Amino acid sequence: MEGDSVTLNTDGEVKSKDMLLWIFGPQETCIAEIYNQNIFMYDSYKTFGDSLQVDHQTGSLTIRNIRTENAGLYKLLTIRKIIRGNSYKRFSVTVYAHLPVPVITTDSSSGQNCSLLCSVVNVSHVSLSWYKGNSLLSSISVSDLSISLSLPLEVEYQDKNTYSCVLNNPIRNQTKRLDISKRCHTYSDSVHCCGSTEAVIRLVVSALVGVAAVAAAIYDLRFGEVQ
Missing domain, CATH: 2.60.40.10 (Immunoglobulins)
Structure with a gap:
């Protein structure tokens, strides 16, 4: 190194x-x-x-x-x-440069699936890999050119497995672990969020309607007394 x-x-x-x-x-x-x-x-x-x-x-x-x-x-x-x-x-x-820590970003999120991207920049003589636990899922390598690498991964939002992105050369490695709950926001989250908001709105409207009904009743009562 x-x-x-x-x-x-x-x-x-x-x-x-x-x-x-x-x-x-x-x-x-x-x-x-x-x-x-x-x-x-x-x-x-x-x-x-x-x-x-x-x-x-x-x-x-x-x-x-x-x-x-x-x-x-x-x-x-x-x-x-x-x-x-x-x-x-x-x-x-052979002299290897110091390895950067991989960066995981969310490429897209819809339904129950989440598409992720693990990336590194300006690297050479390295491999970039996705692991599910200790099992290798996919890998990409570069030899003597200094370039940027990206490797996609698609997971389900409810997936409880441990995923990690690993950048390595023959003598060192850098690992970035994936937190699915922080990286992936699914449609169900939005529905749940909107559902909660809608419930609050309905509650407020119901309260206003109740207040209006009470005000109308008081008005009718007073108007009847005057006549």
Whole structure:
């Protein structure tokens, strides 16, 4: 992950007469050299800043606070002076960006069904998935392009199952759990709401009619007394 420290191990000790060369990228740029147990760091500041460190005893290369632009192919060439024969090692390094938390939105809601959408933006090398409990329902993946992903899900409003949207790469994941009662508002909710309002209106009208009837009776009584 971005920000981690990564060590590329030589699995040995540097001999006094050995020469070790660390090479990076498609241009095969030499970034570090060990010769006669002296370490020489070459101008790689644009790519690595001051994050490179070489172990004096083993020659292992450590990249501190690694970034996505530090991903790629690393090569270690060891040239031995005393014993004939050189060794060659390759390290393929992939750096994953930090994962955002997925966002769940309501796409539409009608009848007893609710359509939802789980989304993430500017991601690469990830999979976006819907789970029902521990069971995978659907999934979509993206490789090396940084794009936005969306994955739909349709549920019933009365569904009591546990749903979650998971964004993951090979080493980390981010999970957003679905609360159906907060995300989905069905037609029955509206009817129930309107029914309650209608009941209040009827009660008020009935009260007004009762008051009007009492007022009319009092008026008739007084008018009769006057005559």
